[in-house]
Amino acid sequence: MDWEExxxxxxxxxxxxRHWTNERLAPDILDQRGxxxxxxxxxxxxxxDLVQQLRADPDISEDEHFQxxxxxxxxxxxxxxxxxxxxxxxxxxxxxxxxxxxxxDMQRRLSAMELNHAQSYAALIDRQLxxxxxxxxxxxxxxxxxxxxGPSTISRPNKDTSIFVHALQDCAHVLLPDGRPVDxxxxxxxxxxxxxxxxxxxxxxxxxx
Amino acid sequence: MSSTHVSTETRMFGDLSATLIQESxxxxxxxxxxxxxxxxxxxxxxxxxxxxxxxxxxxxSAERVLTPGELCAVTIYSTSxxxxxxxxxxxxxxxxxxxxxxxxxxxxxxxxxxxASHIRxxxxxxxxxxxxxxxxxxxxxxxxxxxxxxxxxLGELASVDVTSDILTPPKDLHVLVRVVxxxxxxxxxxxxxxxxxxxxxxxxxxxxxxxxxxxxLDIV
Numbered sequence: 001m002d003w004e005e006x007x008x009x010x011x012x013x014x015x016x017x018r019h020w021t022n023e024r025l026a027p028d029i030l031d032q033r034g035x036x037x038x039x040x041x042x043x044x045x046x047x048x049d050l051v052q053q054l055r056a057d058p059d060i061s062e063d064e065h066f067q068x069x070x071x072x073x074x075x076x077x078x079x080x081x082x083x084x085x086x087x088x089x090x091x092x093x094x095x096x097x098x099x100x101x102x103x104x105d106m107q108r109r110l111s112a113m114e115l116n117h118a119q120s121y122a123a124l125i126d127r128q129l130x131x132x133x134x135x136x137x138x139x140x141x142x143x144x145x146x147x148x149x150g151p152s153t154i155s156r157p158n159k160d161t162s163i164f165v166h167a168l169q170d171c172a173h174v175l176l177p178d179g180r181p182v183d184x185x186x187x188x189x190x191x192x193x194x195x196x197x198x199x200x201x202x203x204x205x206x207x208x209x
Numbered sequence: 210m211s212s213t214h215v216s217t218e219t220r221m222f223g224d225l226s227a228t229l230i231q232e233s234x235x236x237x238x239x240x241x242x243x244x245x246x247x248x249x250x251x252x253x254x255x256x257x258x259x260x261x262x263x264x265x266x267x268x269x270s271a272e273r274v275l276t277p278g279e280l281c282a283v284t285i286y287s288t289s290x291x292x293x294x295x296x297x298x299x300x301x302x303x304x305x306x307x308x309x310x311x312x313x314x315x316x317x318x319x320x321x322x323x324x325a326s327h328i329r330x331x332x333x334x335x336x337x338x339x340x341x342x343x344x345x346x347x348x349x350x351x352x353x354x355x356x357x358x359x360x361x362x363l364g365e366l367a368s369v370d371v372t373s374d375i376l377t378p379p380k381d382l383h384v385l386v387r388v389v390x391x392x393x394x395x396x397x398x399x400x401x402x403x404x405x406x407x408x409x410x411x412x413x414x415x416x417x418x419x420x421x422x423x424x425x426l427d428i429v
Contacts, residue, residue: 041357041358041367044367044369045367048367072382073379073381075367076379076382076414076415077379080379082358082369086371087371090350094309120346120349124339124342124343124346125305127342128336128339129298132301132333133250133298133301134298136254136257137257137294138257138261138290141290141291141294149287149291153298
């Protein structure tokens with residue numbers, strides 16, 4: 001591995017871990033990280049290739065044998081993170097499937113595969129509820145229409161959830177819920193509502209802890 | 210002297226729904242799925258029908274101004290009706306979510322969930338269909354993701370199976386397991402190994418993960 005690859009290595013996995021943590025802690029679905037994911041998957045393929053090559057070599061040294069185990073372990077751990085990241089998104093996508101289908105902003109944050117999944121899942125749930133409950137109901141309460149009385153039946157992410165935020169940079173003029181602006185210092189950890197730092201998170205200025 | 214029989218049983222609209230939701234709460238707190246309550250659901254549906262029929266004449270006469278008494282009746286009937294609807298939907302949706310959790314916990318092994326003796330008899334036919342269809346939807350996503358992540362000849366080592374375990378980060382590549390239920394021959398990186406009852410084997414975790422989750426193997 002030359003020094004350029006080593007430099008890349010320094011940021012790829014930590015970046016993946018940061019986005020994984022953010023996704024697990026955020027109440028809303030975050031922007032999809034297609035590029036990052038692709039790089040990670042490429043990295044996994046490279047490592048798998050390396051293992052394959054080392055394995056095929058009949059006279060490998062003890063060091064190289066150890067190397068195989070190290071590489072395989074790293075691949076396993078990265079695969080674990082990717083799995084957990086995807087599952088965390090899928091969980092939220094299924095929870096808010098109907099809301100996603102009617103909100104363009106949400107749709108932009110999903111990959112094509114995830115959007116597909118949202119549609120399939122929403123249709124599945126609709127079919128289920130129709131068959132077990134709604135088909136036996138009077139027509140006017142079957143679907144949530146424009147004159148719907150009472151709370152909406154479509155759940156949306158709660159952006160007022162409190163989360164712990166670690167500032168990676170100085171963030172000026174962050175608006176608190178009561179309208180007051182505050183400046184957040186780099187390195188500080190604060191307990192805030194998700195809605196307060198939503199945009200800062202999107203721009204990578206803060207991370208969730 | 211006339212005696213008036215006072216009924217000790219008073220029922221309001223929405224009482225049945227309250228009982229239904231109580232069941233959902235109990236299911237969550239005990240983490241067990243009770244039997245699908247078909248009789249109660251029928252009763253609530255009948256109540257909804259009754260309320261709708263009672264509303265019909267009142268709503269139809271929207272031309273004239275309703276008396277305070279009629280307005281009161283409309284409010285009570287429609288509020289009870291929508292409450293019943295919400296309760297029914299909540300009950301079913303809650304059960305679907307419980308089934309989803311069980312499905313994922315089993316490692317997405319559909320037969321495991323469908324054949325479990327504490328689950329199958331408690332499901333409605335629609336819920337069985339749901340599990341099958343949900344399994345299809347999940348498997349489709351899993352296969353698509355596997356494709357974009359896998360190498361052509363690198364197969365297992367490179368591709369990412371999103372249905373695999375996400376509870377414990379892998380620390381060791383290999384795991385020492387003991388066979389507690391017969392599982393026959395299993396394909397591993399070292400070739401096919403015949404897993405014999407009661408014996409212990411040191412194998413790659415990813416080769417036997419699904420067997421561990423489903424209870425064929427115990428970690429030593």
